[in-house]
Amino acid sequence: MFRNISTAVKGCTEVVATTSTKVPCAGKPSKQTVPPRPIYLTNFTLQSNLLSKKTLTPVTATQIRLVHTDFKVPDYSAYRRNSVKDPNASNRDTYENRNAFTYMVLGTAVTGSMFCAKAVVHKFVLSMAPAADVLALASIEVNLNEIPEGKNATIKWRGKPLFVRHRTATEIQAEQNTSLSELRDPEDDSVRVQKPEWLVIVGVCTHLGCVPIANAGDWGGYYCPCHGSHYDAAGRIRKGPAPTNMEVPPYKFINDNTLLVG
C-alpha cells in the first residue's frame, strides 16, 4: 500500500523545516544536467554505474534479420534410412522394419553381454568349489574282500579313522534284537547300516575324540581306552561318558565287493 509513496514524494528534493512559512513547491524547477557518459572500462565501473541508476545507453544491437533465403538447409539424408528418404513416404508403412533392425542390433549386443557375464559369474562360482586335490581325497573305495568276517578294518578317510566292520551273524542278531529303551542315544540297527553284514562308522569316540579299540568292551563292539566308553557292534554307546553313538558317514555299495565312502 505504501510502496508507491516513495514515487509520490520523490519530487520533493529538499527537507522542509517546520518553522518555514514558505511551502516549497513539489514541482520546483531545478537545473538538470546531463551526466557525462560513463566509460565502462572494467566490471567495477559498469556495476557502480548500474547501481547508481545513472543513464545507461543500450549497447546491444537490436537489429532483426528478416531475410533467410541464403541459409542452406542441412542435408541429413546420409543419416536417414532408405525407406524414409523419400519425403512423401509414410513412416507407418516401414517403422516395424526399422525398429526390428534396431532391436536386433540391441538383442545381439545383449546376447554377447549375457554370455560374457555368465562366463564371469561361472568362474567366480567355480572358485568356491573344492579344489581337485581335495576332491580326490574326499572319497575312498574299500575292497570288502580283504575284510574277513568278524574283523574290523581301520582306514584313513578325510584325516579321520574309518571303521569298516564285517559283522558276524551273532552280532547282527544281537544288535537287531537290542531294545531301544536300553540305549542312551536310541537308534535302530537298521538306521545305522545299509547291509547288516557291514558296519561303516567314523572311528572317533564321541566323548573326547579318541580312537576306540575294536572287538573290545563289555558289548564286544568298541571300547575307548581314554575314558572307558563301551560301544556295541553297531557303534552305539552303551556305557561310559560318551553322549552319542559314533557317526555314520555317507557311503554306498558300488557292487558286492566295493564300498565307496564319501
Add this chain to the structure above:
Amino acid sequence: MSITKVFYQTILRRPSRFFVVVAVGSLFFERTLDIGIESLYDRINRGKQWKDIADKYA
C-alpha cells in the same frame, strides 16, 4: 518383410519376450562358440593330441 513385422510385433515389442529370447539365444550362442572353437583347436592341433594317438596304445 512381413516376417520381420510379425517378429517385431510378437517378440521385440515386448521386453519380457525379448529378454527370454535373448537369454535362450545366449545359451545357444555359448554352445555354438564352444563347439566352434573346440573344433578349430582340434583342426590346428591335428595329430598332436592324445585322442588322436590313443588307438595305438589303448
